[in-house]
Amino acid sequence: MARKTGSHSEITGPRIRDAALKLFARHGFAAVSMRQIAAEVGVQAGALYLYTPDKETLLLDLLRTHMDDLIADWVSADPGGAPVARLEAFVRFHIRFNLERADAVFLSYMELRNLGPENFAAIETLRRDYETRLETVLSEGAAAGIFALRDAKIAAYAIIAMLTGVNTWYREGGRLSRAAVGDLYWDMVRRSVAA
Amino acid sequence: MARKTGSHSEITGPRIRDAALKLFARHGFAAVSMRQIAAEVGVQAGALYLYTPDKETLLLDLLRTHMDDLIADWVSADPGGAPVARLEAFVRFHIRFNLERADAVFLSYMELRNLGPENFAAIETLRRDYETRLETVLSEGAAAGIFALRDAKIAAYAIIAMLTGVNTWYREGGRLSRAAVGDLYWDMVRRSVAA
DNA sequence: GTCTATAATCTGATAGAC
DNA sequence: GTCTATCAGATTATAGAC
Known part of the structure; x- marks a missing residue:
């Protein structure tokens, strides 16, 4: 069955963690915004909160x-x-x-x-x-x-x-x-x- | 001659550096605001810019x-x-x-x-x-x-x-x-x- | 599952009164 | 030398449309 367009829960989660790891290491936790992480993954900031509470x-x-x-x-x-x-x-x-x-x-x-x-x-x-x-x-x-x-x-x-x-x-x-x-x-x- | 009230340039500079060192080490550079440093020293944020350009x-x-x-x-x-x-x-x-x-x-x-x-x-x-x-x-x-x-x-x-x-x-x-x-x-x- | 829009707050830095 | 007020923009997190 074709996957619903825009639905990628199994790959977006890991991609968020990869992007966050890279950005936190490069710039520091406090210096990285949720928007930057979202941009690196290719989603909007609000979508991150489906994968992490904060x-x-x-x-x-x-x-x-x-x-x-x-x-x-x-x-x-x-x-x-x-x-x-x-x-x-x-x-x-x-x-x-x-x-x-x-x-x-x-x-x-x-x-x-x-x-x-x-x-x-x-x-x-x-x-x-x-x-x-x-x-x-x-x-x-x-x-x-x-x-x-x-x-x-x-x-x-x-x-x-x-x-x-x-x-x-x-x-x-x-x-x-x-x-x-x-x-x-x-x-x-x-x-x-x-x- | 009595020092003008509120004028402490020789001690405020070192105190700013001490406070910034302590706060940066504790919380990280990006996580510390200029207002927090000022509060630790006991001055307002604007006064910090007399001692550092940024x-x-x-x-x-x-x-x-x-x-x-x-x-x-x-x-x-x-x-x-x-x-x-x-x-x-x-x-x-x-x-x-x-x-x-x-x-x-x-x-x-x-x-x-x-x-x-x-x-x-x-x-x-x-x-x-x-x-x-x-x-x-x-x-x-x-x-x-x-x-x-x-x-x-x-x-x-x-x-x-x-x-x-x-x-x-x-x-x-x-x-x-x-x-x-x-x-x-x-x-x-x-x-x-x-x- | 993702988006847009928004709330409430904080940011670094500057201008001008005193 | 310090303060107050302010600018212009960014912040985390949430609500609700699709």
Whole structure:
């Protein structure tokens, strides 16, 4: 049966989220109007409210989806087994995942402040979950005498910050391939925690 | 001679910059109105334009002052001499300076996008200057066989990102003192580049 | 499902009184 | 140096036609 003209609910929703992600990352949440998002999608501003109750919820959906994907993808990528192998997998996974979703990563660090307290807390819980997964790998390696750490929690923070920093300078087609970047960072991380 | 009532040019200017820094960091540049800044200072919105030609220039002044101070303070703190001592001094300096100016650090990473192209380029030049100073210490240590590095530029990016990350989790009065944080990070940095 | 029109409010910036 | 008043336009969100 022919679809009613102008009815595109299954594709307009994702297109709104894509446009909002791109514009929020580029200009900042507060600087982007609902009209700009609508124009990017090709609908009128009023139509957006069929897909989100308000602007903040649109941001929350983007952030929650990103954090859920991050954790789910790491759970899939985690090889388990020896702590050294798991740590190397984490380093390469984190760099790759964050480069592939640079806009969402930027939003997750910069626009949390535009969430209400309870939404903020929900995203923070997901971030803590991810950090704790790395911390656990480090702690297990330290307990096995493979890593020498003075503080597994701080080491996890330090490693994640270092890896996420790749997003601030890496440019596709530049001097280094993604694989070369992974090699360089794994070398530094490995030595920083090696026993 | 008695000052004319309501005339406070030497103190209102700094108070405007203080208020703008705090509000921009808390809510984002675009989300803060000139009226909010004025209210925080205790003047009317129109009075702000005696101190800044427009909102973007107010942001630019905050960012440029921050970067100028960062570089000048590191030049003062740099002990010179042995690369290991200089690197340790850099680690402790960067953590201390950034914790003392958390709002300005956050602004410098998040609100560059609200600057016009030429102002953006001016701030980026200052940031590159700071990064290059660390890179030079690393390169000299590598040339002397004291550090083992595969890429001094990437190592500088990695170290700066790791150290700046302290701002995202450190809370005054928490489990660790600032000195203890400096010790932990210096231990990790030292091992990540040691020959 | 999308559109147009609208409500109520806020925006950056300026002019002119004091 | 600060205030009040104001301009011209943008803002989020909703109501109701189609």
